Amino acid sequence: MSEPATVKMVEYAEASDEVRAVFDDIMATKGIDFVPNAWKVFASHPPSLKRLWYGLKEVMAPGALDPKFKEMIAIAVSATNGCDYCTRSHTAAARKLGMSDAEYGELIAVVGMFNQTNKMSDAYKIPVDEVFLRAW
Template sequence: MSYIPALSRDAVSPAVAASLDAVQKKLGALPNLFRTFAHTPVALNAYLQLAEVAASGRFSAKQRELIALAVGERNGCDYCLAAHSAIGRMVGLDAGDIAAARAAGAKSAGDAATLALAQRIVDTRGHVPTEELDAFKAAGFDDAAILEVLVNVVLNIYTNYTNHLARTEIDFPAAPAARAA
């Protein structure tokens, strides 16, 4: 049971309802996470604005979903793993891509380096050792890419932690259990 309940669209202010309508139009549904954010326009708009900014960066929708899966796995967020598995399929990821991303693996070396950095940002709370940052750059990235990975990590930590605090009811097909290492 949710600790912070997902609100119905009718229970929110007109401004929040308009934002929820836009989410529903884009996704074809109104996930419980957004209805939870709807308790305050601050929470909802913080997510929407940061997601929009992240989408304007160098990482494609597929790459952003891979990052979301890697971060969701590291933070143990069942809601986000379910959501990003479903959304990932919508943007062209297959079951193998999804499973690999959760373990910071990917078909391309660049994506694998990005996911490894994303998980290390989570693991080290941003104190990633210099040699690991250098290895990311040696994989073909620059300082701007490091910061864009960080933006995507922060966006996903925000949703992961919201779901942990709210105990958001999962309204996507459950993600499979992670493979044993």
């Protein structure tokens, strides 16, 4: 069983109109019928809830990168940062968008490889090649 949050989660029934409006947008945008725990925790500080949700909604919207690819990037960052909640929630979102077992396996292999080589490169203090510093 996971540890409780460090603040009281805001349940939908107890939410202010301001928070409830954000919760409604989260559920409508994600096509779900519940408010995920992360958003209930962030709602303990409504300005953060609004900033995080509307920022995330903008960043994750379709653009040059498709939504599944963006969710896969979120998995990579979340796994690297050690955020179990985020890794699991973005994995679920990517699965909903069609991420296959093969794609997930390759993603985790890339994450593992680059976490290893990044740590080794940092430990060795490898100087950056001049060509990589040029504007593309």
